Amino acid sequence: NAGVMQNPRHLVRRRGQEARLRCSPMKGHSHVYWYRQLPEEGLKFMVYLQKENIIDESGMPKERFSAEFPKEGPSILRIQQVVRGDSAAYFCASSPGQADSGANVLTFGAGSRLTVL
Amino acid sequence: QKEVEQNSGPLSVPEGAIASLNCTYSDRVSQSFFWYRQYSGKSPELIMSIYSNGDKEDGRFTAQLNKASQYVSLLIRDSQPSDSATYLCAVSDSSASKIIFGSGTRLSIRP
Numbered sequence: 292n293a294g295v296m297q298n299p300r301h302l303v304r305r306r307g308q309e310a311r312l313r314c315s316p317m318k319g320h321s322h323v324y325w326y327r328q329l330p331e332e333g334l335k336f337m338v339y340l341q342k343e344n345i346i347d348e349s350g351m352p353k354e355r356f357s358a359e360f361p362k363e364g365p366s367i368l369r370i371q372q373v374v375r376g377d378s379a380a381y382f383c384a385s386s387p388g389q390a391d392s393g394a395n396v397l398t399f400g401a402g403s404r405l406t407v408l
Numbered sequence: 409q410k411e412v413e414q415n416s417g418p419l420s421v422p423e424g425a426i427a428s429l430n431c432t433y434s435d436r437v438s439q440s441f442f443w444y445r446q447y448s449g450k451s452p453e454l455i456m457s458i459y460s461n462g463d464k465e466d467g468r469f470t471a472q473l474n475k476a477s478q479y480v481s482l483l484i485r486d487s488q489p490s491d492s493a494t495y496l497c498a499v500s501d502s503s504a505s506k507i508i509f510g511s512g513t514r515l516s517i518r519p
Contacts, residue, residue, distance in 0.1 A: 324507065333496060333511035334452070347505045382451055395440055395500055397507060399451040 293318070296365075297383050297400035305408050310370040310377070312403045316385030322346075323366040324384045324397060325358060334382065340366060341388065373407045380404050411435060412499050414510035423519050427484040431497030431510055434478070440500040441473055443482045445493045446512065452496055456482065487517045 296315040304310050316323050322341055326334040336350040340360040351358065355373075360366040370377055381404075384397035413432050421427040429443075440459055444452035456471040458464045458480065464471045470483040480499075484491055494512040501508060 326509070334509040336506050336508055339506050349506070395507060396442070396454060396457055397444075397452075397498075399453070402451050 295320075295383060295385050295398050295400035297403050299403060300401060301404050301406070303406045303408065304373050306374055307372050310373050310405055312368040312370075312381050312383075312405070313365040314368070314383030314385075314400055315365040316383075317398050320385035320387055320398070322386045322388035322395075323360050324386070325366070325368050326382045326384065328380045328382060328402075337368070370405070373405070375407045378405055378407045411501075411508045412497055412510035414495075414497050414513045416511060417514040418516050419513055420516045420518055421487050423487060423489060423517055425487055427487045427491065427515055427517070429482040429484075429495050429497075429513050429515065431480045431482075431499075432478055433480070433497075433499045433508075435499065435501055436475075436478060438478075438499045438501065440507075441471070441480045442498040442507070443469075443471060443480075444496040444498060444509075446496055447493045455495075484515075489517045489519055491515060492517045 298313050324339050325337040328334050338351050338358045339347040343362050355371045357369045380402045382402045383400045386395050386397050411434050442457050443455045445455050446452040458471040458473045468485045472481045494514050496512045497510040498507050
């Protein structure tokens with residue numbers, strides 16, 4: 292049971308480049324969440340997705356950020372034209388999403404740490 | 409008003425004592441409540457989930473929920489140095505879609 296897999300673990304980009312972060316949920320989980328964490332701060336909700344469907348993207352910046360969870364393959368968080376303020380740890384979490392009490396218990400991946408030079 | 413509020417700490421507790429962590433939330437119809445632990449440089453890991461008023465115990469950990477007061481707490485009995493971490497309170501919103509986290513409380517257990 293591999294758990295939630297995120298890659299890359301560390302990513303360095305120069306200002307203006309694109310960053311793509313990938314997340315494969317736990318086996319049997321159909322829901323994916325993305326969070327951003329700045330040093331010494333809490334987790335900020337960004338987006339919640341099911342396969343081929345964005346459920347809630349209220350935490351996503353209006354520009355440069357997008358997320359998808361295709362029918363096949365991992366969920367991808369894409370940041371275009373990165374700026375220094377995008378430097379953070381980006382955590383993906385997955386949940387079963389079934390209609391029971393454990394539906395929204397999150398299991399986190401190890402995170403992807405983005406550094407923008 | 410923040411949706412989920414925690415005292416940032418640090419909270420310093422002697423080894424063997426009880427550590428008490430508190431959290432308040434603003435959405436009165438929130439349904440699910442969680443405590444996660446995060447070690448420095450690591451990802452959050454679930455400690456407890458609680459869905460109904462009252463206490464829920466799991467080993468040295470007890471979660472307490474009071475929906476009328478919009479308050480959830482975590483008690484850690486017989487605190488160990490390995491309990492030193494940041495504890496994150498998380499709450500589902502009224503639509504039960506997104507999970508909102510507080511900013512965390514840093515706990516330090518002193519030997």
